[in-house]
Amino acid sequence: MNLDVCPINFRGLAISRGFASVFAMSRRARKRGNSGGAGWLGKAVIILIAASILSAAVFYAAVRSYLHSDAFRVFMSDKASALGKVDGTFTSFRWEGLSVETSTFDATGRGAVKTLRLDGLHTEIGLSGLRRGVWEIRQARARRIEMLIDTRGGIDPAPVAVAEAKDIKVSHARTVTKPWLPTEVEVKEMDVGELKISALTDQGQATIRGLRANVEPGAGKHTYRIDLADGLVQLPFTFVPEIRLDKAHLNYNDENVFLSSFKASVWENGQVEASGEWNADTKQYSLEGNVTGVKCEDVFNENWAKRFIGDLNTDFTVTGSTRTIDAKGKLTLQNGTLTALPVLDALAAYADTRRFRVLPLSEAHTNWRSYNNQLAFTNLVLASEGLVRLEGDITITDRQLDGRFRLGLAPGTLASIPGAETDVFFPGERGLVWTPLRITGTLDDPKEDLTDRLKAAAGLRMFDVIPETGEKIIKFSRSIINDPPSQLIERGTKIIEESADIVEGVGGVIDGFFGKKKKTEEEPNKPNP
Known part of the structure; x- marks a missing residue:
């Protein structure tokens, strides 16, 4: 009610009684109360933001401190050991921000992998996976990886003090991490400048050298896409020549390997194409493919190389394990001629x-x-x-x-x-x-x-x-x-x-x-x- 325009002088009456002044004072008090509440809310938001930033800074500092500590180097050594089923150690890490370099990773094992050496590793640690409890390994590059594999009899299938690679759970007493730190490692991508593998088999020694490799994660857990290029392959069979790899594509899925494509050259003009797979449960593998464009003089001994002319082609199927190999196919000679x-x-x-x-x-x-x-x-x-x-x-x-x-x-x-x-x-x-x-x-x-x-x-x-x-x-x-x-x-x-x-x-x-x-x-x- 407006006391100023009221026909009866209620205003004066109200003032004389003290009601008007009380009413005015209540409105000013309410205004002061509202403005004070809004101010405290703004201050609380600012304090909360500042606390979050400070917490993030403290958390980042703690993470960075852990990354730069020797404990993280030991942790990564254990993870790499578990993945390769060996027992090895990285040399000291050299940091620049979240980028890290190390000279070597040296490892030995009692399983199939006897020795493993990695030279010149450079990578970046991603922090976006912290919420998922993983350290992300990004843009990893290794100058050279060399390993010795022994598939002959008498191998102890259990590695030295390492867990199964598919679990990659650290059980070493020397690895102690804080509960809020990730305990898993996720490799986003890795390039290998030179890969050398020596494999001892019951049939003899096989070697792979000069290979370039690129590894990327697949759609599921423990799945990777692997691309190989260049390199030389020598198998332990006298009738198989040195193989010059052009390119190969593999898929790794929880220790099973699928070779979706393989192209290589043999002798002067021969071409090899193949596909196959390795089953980790049965320890069996299979390959199938064909060899084309091989000349008779490439295959036959010196006597017959001068007398047998033509092009040799064969398909092949290879099945076996680490102990046995069964290979078969059909060989055809085209444009063949016997002379002299x-x-x-x-x-x-x-x-x-x-x-x-x-x-x-x-x-x-x-x-x-x-x-x-x-x-x-x-x-x-x-x-x-x-x-x-x-x-x-x-x-x-x-x-x-x-x-x-x-x-x-x-x-x-x-x-x-x-x-x-x-x-x-x-x-x-x-x-x-x-x-x-x-x-x-x-x-x-x-x-x-x-x-x-x-x-x-x-x-x-x-x-x-x-x-x-x-x-x-x-x-x-x-x-x-x-x-x-x-x-x-x-x-x-x-x-x-x-x-x-x-x-x-x-x-x-x-x-x-x-x-x-x-x-x-x-x-x-x-x-x-």
């Missing part, structure tokens, strides 16, 4: 044709398998349409040969060898004459049974047996029969020797393939003991 073989020249001369001097291969392929020091070739086929065909299997065990084949030739090829195409070779499929062929001996001294059978057949055809007496007489024309006995024997022996020369040429193909050195005229005969 003495046996081909001999066949051409005796068959009165030049077709054998340069022998184009219309078909050349075999299945192969390598397992337990044994190399087996099955369903092997070498063929020149209408001229010659070889079919069969051969196994090489500790350099011992065991082969069973069928050899087919065009009719008339060995007509100049008495009995060859009637007693040794017999008509069969594809319009060829066929005979079984047995290969034995060793890689250094292969043996075949065809030569002796042809010699025996030629010898039998040289003689007749007189039924009454059982004596052998030489089968020749009348002019030869009239010669003195000494001349008959001499000329008969010469014919047998000429036939044997051709036969031994056939055997020379087998010898030459395995690199057996033939005795030349210049080589002196060894004296009899």
Whole structure:
């Protein structure tokens, strides 16, 4: 109510009674009270902000102090040891803000990883993961990593005083952290300038050197994407050449490794592509892929490198564990040609044709398998349409040969060898004459049974047996029969020797393939003991 405009002089009455002054004083008091409350609220907000900043500064100072302490170096040493299943230590850390460098990480182990050394590590520690209880390792770069792995028998699967890598829980008594500090490490990215790995296996030593690697975390926990480039790979198999890695992509998932792509070069123009996986639970691995563009001169020994022309391609499947390897595939020769073989020249001369001097291969392929020091070739086929065909299997065990084949030739090829195409070779499929062929001996001294059978057949055809007496007489024309006995024997022996020369040429193909050195005229005969 407005006392100033009231028709009755209530204002004066109110003033005289003291009510108006009380009313005015109440309004001023309320104003002063409101302004005082707002001021305290603002001051409280300012104090709270300042306290937060101060707390953050104190917390950062405490974190920074811990990072720069030797306790953090020991903590990281334990984490790296757990990840590699070894026992190792970083050298002193050199800090610049949140960036850190260290010279080396040296470790040894009783498990598969025997030694591990990391040189020239530079990284940054991220603090954004503190709320999640992890130290973030960002932009890590290592100049060189070198390790020795032993997959042979008698390995203690438990590492030296380290926990399982997938848990990465520190159990070392020497590592003591405050409860509010993270106890886990998360690697955001890591580049390795040079990776060198030596692996001791039951088959021998394998090496990887000069490899560049990039590691990034995957979608889940304990998953990583790994990209590899360059580098040289040497496997413990004499028949596998040095592999020049182009690039490879792997996925690591809780100790399981998946090789999604692998591209490399071998010999001069050969290319290798592969994919596969490693199962940590079963300790088994598998690979599959193909090799293309390999020249015959890359694979064959010096003798056959000059005589076997063509391109070799093979697919392959490899399965195994740290103790065994089982590899198999199908090998194919494309644009194959056999040339400059003495046996081909001999066949051409005796068959009165030049077709054998340069022998184009219309078909050349075999299945192969390598397992337990044994190399087996099955369903092997070498063929020149209408001229010659070889079919069969051969196994090489500790350099011992065991082969069973069928050899087919065009009719008339060995007509100049008495009995060859009637007693040794017999008509069969594809319009060829066929005979079984047995290969034995060793890689250094292969043996075949065809030569002796042809010699025996030629010898039998040289003689007749007189039924009454059982004596052998030489089968020749009348002019030869009239010669003195000494001349008959001499000329008969010469014919047998000429036939044997051709036969031994056939055997020379087998010898030459395995690199057996033939005795030349210049080589002196060894004296009899």
